[in-house]
Amino acid sequence: MNDFEATRAWAEAQDAADPLRSFRDAFHIPPHDGGDALYFCGNSLGLQPKTVRAAxxxxxxxxxxxxxxxxxxxxxxxxxxxxxxxxxxxxxxxxxxxxxxxxxxxxxxxxxxxxxxxxxxxxxxxxxxxxxxxxxxxxxxxxxxxxxxxxxxxxxxxxxxxxxxxxxxxxxxxxxxxxxxxxxxxxxxxxxxxxxxxxxxxxxxxxxxxxxxxxxxxxxxxxxxxxxxxxxxxxxxxxxxxxxxxxxxxxxxxxxxxxxxxxxxxxxxxxxxxxxxxxxxxxxxxxxxxxxxxxxxxxxxxxxxxxxxxxxxxxxxxxQAGMARLAAKSRRLTGYLDWLIRTRLAETLDIVTPNDPAQRGAQLSVRVRAGRDAGRALFAHLERHGVIGDWREPDVIRLSPTPLYNRYLDCLGAVETIASWQATSA
Structure with missing residues (x-):
């Protein structure tokens, strides 16, 4: 049983209460349309820590x-x-x-x-x-x-x-x-x-x-x-x-x-x-x-x-963060993204990654039920709207909410972006 809610107010409250929230400020977040992109690609290339240049x-x-x-x-x-x-x-x-x-x-x-x-x-x-x-x-x-x-x-x-x-x-x-x-x-x-x-x-x-x-x-x-x-x-x-x-x-x-x-x-x-x-x-x-x-x-x-x-x-x-704290946040953050997809996008997406938290980390791999061409179309839609994941052949989109810099609000934003594509492609 979880306390998840698919609302902006709930996600913002979780982010405000997150004991690791300050670590996001330690990274350069790619910009998009006057704000921050929603970066879910730490499984492929992690973001740049702000201390790297000085190092x-x-x-x-x-x-x-x-x-x-x-x-x-x-x-x-x-x-x-x-x-x-x-x-x-x-x-x-x-x-x-x-x-x-x-x-x-x-x-x-x-x-x-x-x-x-x-x-x-x-x-x-x-x-x-x-x-x-x-x-x-x-x-x-x-x-x-x-x-x-x-x-x-x-x-x-x-x-x-x-x-x-x-x-x-x-x-x-x-x-x-x-x-x-x-x-x-x-x-x-x-x-x-x-x-x-x-x-x-x-x-x-x-x-x-x-x-x-x-x-x-x-x-x-x-x-x-x-x-x-x-x-x-x-x-x-x-x-x-x-x-x-x-x-x-x-x-x-x-x-x-x-x-x-x-x-x-x-x-x-x-x-x-x-x-x-x-x-x-x-x-x-x-x-x-x-x-x-x-x-x-x-x-x-x-x-x-x-x-x-x-x-x-x-x-x-x-x-500073500690792997135990990062792993705990990762389980809950990935659990939230998993729940949002299953709750709001079940007709559109299948989650390939095991549902058992013990059998997954930060990465969720999804397939579009309508097939590879639809999957490519969704991936392009995500890119246009500043949601950065990655594509792996033949038909998998990978989204990885990384606990050092991703937020609950990012997860909600990604799902809302997929839902907007779902509405226009129905």
């Missing part, structure tokens, strides 16, 4: 005034810069600080993790993944299977959705692991399915995979900054994610990786680079690679300072 300019100033000496004498010495985001990022993903590192991009990190954690043999060559995965994952996994001399048609095992709208049940995952686990070297699944918005039970998947002797990793691109994660406690072997979505670090921002602490000192094969070398002896420039314990040991090159500065600025907001 970048501080590093530009150190570069101009100190040049190379800024590595040691800057306001935030560059030698240690990737460490400045470590604790906050570990808190966001529910990990120990030494288990996380900001580096590279998601696709690069996925390949680097598979160098270490996908070790196929003739008896156990396969990778288990979801059917309909995000293309980066599909391309990366298939290419790794081929690289090791195996056949993707046989050794890339894809679990087909078995629920309405493309939902993949835990039971289907359990059956696939039970059937194929004996020959699976790696299980790689998302934390949140990008098209449907479905959340997966990471700890249960790890438990099932490890019981069959499989390594288990996750692509958390749509989960980090969206869900209250517990990566360490899940027991996952590794995970990768981007930071330009819910973490608001900017287009093409530096990505993140997690390596569970049980692998911190393991003699795992890896592609090595000098910034992954033990920092105590890194500058002795010796020929033998000695990895830094923990996730830092998977770094290749020194960190991109100007790209890390926005991530550092955004993570400060997450530290």
């Amino acid at each position: 970048i300019e501080a590093e530009l100033a150190d570069w101009s005034e100190l040049a190379v000496e800024a590595h040691f004498r800057g306001r935030s010495p560059w030698m240690h810069y990737h460490e400045y985001v470590r604790d906050a990022m570990a808190e966001v993903v529910g990990a120990q600080p030494h288990e996380v590192v900001a580096m590279n991009s998601l696709g690069v990190n996925l390949h680097l993790m598979m160098v270490s954690f996908y070790r196929p043999t003739a008896e156990r060559p396969a990778i288990l993944m979801e059917a309909g995965a995000f293309p980066t994952d599909r391309y990366a996994l298939e290419s790794q299977v081929r690289f090791h001399g195996f056949d993707p048609s046989r050794d890339l095992v894809e679990i087909a959705p078995d629920g309405p709208g493309g939902i993949l049940s835990l039971e289907a995952i359990e059956r696939a692991i039970a059937e194929h686990g004996h020959r699976v070297a790696l299980i790689l699944l998302p934390g949140v399915q990008y098209r449907t918005g479905q959340v997966f039970d990471l700890a249960r998947i790890v438990q099932l995979g490890h019981a069959q002797g499989c390594v288990v990793g996750f692509d958390l691109a749509h989960a980090v900054g969206n869900l209250a994660l517990a990566l360490h406690d899940s027991g996952a072997d590794f995970a990768v994610w981007c930071t330009y979505k819910y973490l608001n670090a900017g287009p093409g921002a530096v990505a993140g990786a997690f390596v569970h602490e049980r692998h911190a000192r393991a003699e795992l094969p890896r592609f090595a680079g000098w910034w992954g070398h033990d920092k105590a002896t890194r500058f002795q420039m010796g020929p033998q690679f000695v990895p830094t314990p923990g996730a830092d040991g998977w770094q290749l090159s020194n960190p991109p300072i100007l790209a890390l500065a926005p991530l550092r600025a955004s993570l400060e907001l997450f530290t």
Whole structure:
């Protein structure tokens, strides 16, 4: 039972009582028609924190005034810069600080993790993944299977959705692991399915995979900054994610990786680079690679300072807000949008994302019942009226009320805009 009402007065009262309401003022909201756009696309690119410009300019100033000496004498010495985001990022993903590192991009990190954690043999060559995965994952996994001399048609095992709208049940995952686990070297699944918005039970998947002797990793691109994660406690072997979505670090921002602490000192094969070398002896420039314990040991090159500065600025907001409070607001805010759609737009839209709050985050994926052409028409109508979501083929509109900057009033406004299209297209 809820207390939701489809009125402006109710939405405004909820926004006024929201303990996180001040965080909206920390972001640049895109303008539309003399006011603010209704931005529901944090699942694709988060908004720019207002502190980002100053964060970048501080590093530009150190570069101009100190040049190379800024590595040691800057306001935030560059030698240690990737460490400045470590604790906050570990808190966001529910990990120990030494288990996380900001580096590279998601696709690069996925390949680097598979160098270490996908070790196929003739008896156990396969990778288990979801059917309909995000293309980066599909391309990366298939290419790794081929690289090791195996056949993707046989050794890339894809679990087909078995629920309405493309939902993949835990039971289907359990059956696939039970059937194929004996020959699976790696299980790689998302934390949140990008098209449907479905959340997966990471700890249960790890438990099932490890019981069959499989390594288990996750692509958390749509989960980090969206869900209250517990990566360490899940027991996952590794995970990768981007930071330009819910973490608001900017287009093409530096990505993140997690390596569970049980692998911190393991003699795992890896592609090595000098910034992954033990920092105590890194500058002795010796020929033998000695990895830094923990996730830092998977770094290749020194960190991109100007790209890390926005991530550092955004993570400060997450530290202030706290993932527990953000997740609580997200459940209610997304619940309100879900309720509004089911109450006012049931004849027009189907919600693909599970109704159970435990199986979703901030994202709601919807389909127009009249079909793909009508869906494209609705999406264009939303854009014209300043409601910014995104479209995913073949026929899904994604709307993500992000708790750091979205309001109840935004949800009501989006639904009213859809209702205006519904009225004119009837």
